Amino acid sequence: MRISRYLLYIVILIFLLTLPIYTGVYLLNVIDIILIYIALALSWDMLLRSGQISFGIAGLFGVGGYAAVLFHLKLGISPLISILMGGLAAAVLAWLVGMAVLQLRGMYFAIVTLALAEIFRVIIRNLPDLTGGPEGTVLSSAIFAGSSTRTYWLVLAGAIVSIIASEFFRRTRIHFAITSIRNDEIVARSSGIDVFKYLVFIFVITSAIQGMTGGAYAHIYGFVSPEGSFSVDFTLLPIAMALLGGMHLTWGPVLGAVLLGAVSELLKLYIPYGHLLVYGVIIVITILFFPQGILGTLGQRLKKTDTG
Amino acid sequence: MSLLSKLKQKSYQIAIISVVLAIILGFWKPHVLIEGIQRACLYAVIALPMALILGIVGIINLAHGDFMMLGAYFAYFLNVYTGMDPLLAIFPALFAFFLIGIVSYKAIIKYVLGAPELNQLLLTFGLAMIMEQLANLFWTSRPIKLSLNYVSSSATIGSFTFGTYEFVYIGAAIIVLAGLLLFLKRTSTGQAALAVGQNPRGAKLVGIHVDRTYLLIFSLSIALVGAIGAIFMTRHSIFPLVGAPFTMKSFCLIAMAGIGNLLGILWCSLILGLAENFVLSFRGYAGWADILFFALIVLVIMIRSRQRQVK
DSSP states (O other), X not given: OHHHHHHHHHHHHHHHHTHHHHSXXXXXXXXXXXXXXXXXXXXXXXXXXXXXXXXXXHHHHHHHHHHHHHHHXXXXXXXXXXXXXXXXXXXXXXXXXXXXXXXXXXXXXXXXXXXXXXXXXXXXXTOHHHHOGGGOEXXXXXXXXGOHHHHHXXXXXXXXXXXXXXXXHHHSHHHHHHHHHHHOHHHHHHTTOOHHHHHHHHHHHHXXXXXXXXXXXXXXXXXXXXXXXXXXXXXXXXXXXXXXXXXXXXXXXXXXXXXXXXXXXXXXXXXXXXXXHHHHHHHHHHHHHOTTHHHHHHHHHHHHHHHO | OHHHHHHHHHHHHHHHHHXXXXXXXXXXXXXXXXXXXXXXXXXXXXXXXXXXIIIIIOOOOTTHHHHHHHHHXXXXXXXXXXXXOTTTTHHHHHHHHHHHXXXXXXXXXXXXXXXXXXXXXXXXXXXHHHHHHHHHHHHOSOOBOOOOTGXXXXXXXXXXXXXXXXXXXXXXXXXXXXXXXXXXXXXXXXXXXXHHHHOHHHHHHTTOOHHHHHHHHHHHHHHHHHHHHHHHHHHSOBOTTSSHHHHHHHHHHHHHHOTTXXXXXXXXXXXXXXXXXXXXXXXXXXXXXXXXXXXXXXXXXXXXXXXXXXX
């Protein structure tokens, strides 16, 4: 059984790696976007599993993007390494901020992360000498000289890393610690879990993923700007995706990202303005009618039929 | 008694210091003082209905500013199609947004009252998105503005000229604040609403219709904020995202004043409005004014959580 499962993984991996052969450039670009959102949605969900809801994805995404571009431009570091540096910058920032902010819970944490994302944006916009100010910075060329196949491999790697990280979190002791923090923090504390340490750890890891994704995004499009890189979309869309697919699961956010990413590309063609409307409607409907998301609801149904 | 007099002295000291500061500011940068107060009252009048919802219904309405945006568009189109003055449009706006409030409460908000905070936040977030994108879809993101004669009226004292029309914000803030305080303290419905805000279960036990109170307060707040949109659009250009920053700013003011402290919102918005205009008045640093609110919201929440932990 085990071997056949690994074989399946390998077949899927080979299929994913060779995908550029079967698809055109446009479709590949759509898949790139979906893969980027998979990484963002998963990283958001990983933090959510500890009960902390972050509205600051766009902040770390933007910081990672700017850091990657600036490391490349000012220090001449190669794009690939600078993307990693972008993740590192976001992680360090998250660590510094998290030491203070992770004392907060619930809506206070959510609002503070939203405010922090805005603060990062304002700071970057007001340092024109370093960041190019409101106009942003343009790179001389996109990563891999714009090769769509290599770009695809890059974002695929990012998405796979996030999936592996998420599965790692779900299958090790960390999973129990995080879940117990979410369910009842006092119980978690009294069973000897260092709540704060775990929260900081998860916050830093997920921020690193978001920063790296931001760095990759910046290098793929060769451009960063305060409004573009810190766009609310990078906060809202991953949240809507994770919510739709099913929270607290690895494959939930992935499914949500694939569904919503494809839908939004389609809608962009038909409704150029206001295609985000669908996201709002999906968030509202999901919360009202099936707060567990698609996979969560399916899982419950299956469990019911099993026992009943 | 001695403690009481001390407290009184301290509040007197604070009052005296702030008056002195205001006078110094008035001589040094009169623009900052006048425009700061006007701006502060705009913030306060928008934050008050949100505070009402948060204090009594217990929901953070992240779509708050977007209701104001819709109110502004409402007044705009009323003016375009019927020629009604936006300031008169306040009254139809009150009525229309009371209905909108009822509908959104019955259709959406009611179902998440007992849900976890996360769901409430996400739901109102989704609602905000729907409203912004609908506005974007129907009216595009192009900013629009009415040209009204009376808006640009001004007064001159010595060599210093300032706009007088913006005093309408101060009037609106005082009317809304006084009206709400009177409603909550003096009428039996208002007192019932306060009781529901303090303890819904206890209120239910003594025979208050909790659900109807929630409905009333929610719709009332939406009506107020819709009407404020009508005032807002006389002076500012409007576009689909115009309301979103006000949601954050309102929440910041409420967090700073403390939930349930309506009068405190006015003082906090005065501090913030003046501080923001003060930063704006330095050429080259105006871009940093945006950060004040956000820095403050982080600071206030951190300090308050620290205080709670110490207790």
